[in-house]
Amino acid sequence: MRVGDDPRRRAILILLLLGLQVGMFIQYGIHTEKCPNYECIAEDYASYVGEQFRLGGTVVATEPLVIENRYAPGNTLRLTLRGIDRSLSRGARVVVYGRLQPGHTVTVQDYIVHEVANQRYMYAVSLGALLLVVLAGLRYWRFDPATFVFERRGEN
Amino acid sequence: MPDFLTHVLVMYIGLAIASWRVGWLDRPYIVVGMAGGLIPDVVKITLLVPAAQVEAILGIPFAWAPLARLGGSLVTAAVASLLVTTAHRRRVFGLLVVGVGVHLALDGVLARPGPASYDMFYPLTYWAPPLPDVYLSSDVWPSITASILAVLTYVVGRARRRA
Numbered sequence: 216m217r218v219g220d221d222p223r224r225r226a227i228l229i230l231l232l233l234g235l236q237v238g239m240f241i242q243y244g245i246h247t248e249k250c251p252n253y254e255c256i257a258e259d260y261a262s263y264v265g266e267q268f269r270l271g272g273t274v275v276a277t278e279p280l281v282i283e284n285r286y287a288p289g290n291t292l293r294l295t296l297r298g299i300d301r302s303l304s305r306g307a308r309v310v311v312y313g314r315l316q317p318g319h320t321v322t323v324q325d326y327i328v329h330e331v332a333n334q335r336y337m338y339a340v341s342l343g344a345l346l347l348v349v350l351a352g353l354r355y356w357r358f359d360p361a362t363f364v365f366e367r368r369g370e371n
Numbered sequence: 372m373p374d375f376l377t378h379v380l381v382m383y384i385g386l387a388i389a390s391w392r393v394g395w396l397d398r399p400y401i402v403v404g405m406a407g408g409l410i411p412d413v414v415k416i417t418l419l420v421p422a423a424q425v426e427a428i429l430g431i432p433f434a435w436a437p438l439a440r441l442g443g444s445l446v447t448a449a450v451a452s453l454l455v456t457t458a459h460r461r462r463v464f465g466l467l468v469v470g471v472g473v474h475l476a477l478d479g480v481l482a483r484p485g486p487a488s489y490d491m492f493y494p495l496t497y498w499a500p501p502l503p504d505v506y507l508s509s510d511v512w513p514s515i516t517a518s519i520l521a522v523l524t525y526v527v528g529r530a531r532r533r534a
Contacts, residue, residue, distance in 0.1 A: 229450050246497070
């Protein structure tokens, strides 16, 4: 079937594509429910001791360094990090690769840190860029509800 | 993701330079390509509606993650290209796909602890290619560098048009 410019045909195809998209959301959701994930580690920590994972969280205490991951509403996993020698402030986002030790402690082999100020910069600049693209888009393109298309301004 | 600005500006720089050779690639199309560079970041909807919340409401497993990966990004690009007339559709889809490709490449070299990057080719494979760690999404220098290069590109482009 040629889709062409017919609004009904395009709307049907868009709905089919969105259905495919939702199918992937669910399939990936099923995939991430398989252990190991944060929930599995939180609920059965002992059985993962000795294994290596990539784990992330927000710094909630600094002496010793503790991160908290809110993996679901109302559910958190708290881990003490060993092996990070630089000082971090509360609120910094940390992602580590390390080995789980008894007592909810991780010996860190590799890590990255998103400082609070840098997170703010990232969000501010991203919001600005989004605004820039939307405004530039509307400067050159115009949505026509009657035909259900974006048209280049200056055409027709 | 690096910040949105870096993604948008990298697309601007690439397409503005390409437009010196490609006659049809004018500003409206360049802006489409810049928007394409943000497609995988539609996944940031998770900041407004966390997947866990959707799961709680629907009672089924749910993840926004496919939006930031190859499959979901291509679907988003296809949906967007159905919102223009056939006269523009191929070019718009092509530009959006280029934006998606560049975005995934820029995301692939984000610093991540551990051996691999991320499963960017989902749903083809969960394999995460081992890629170098170049920057953090919260680093300031990528957007500063991209801004300087974008201004240079703009200035050179204007000089070429006048010449």
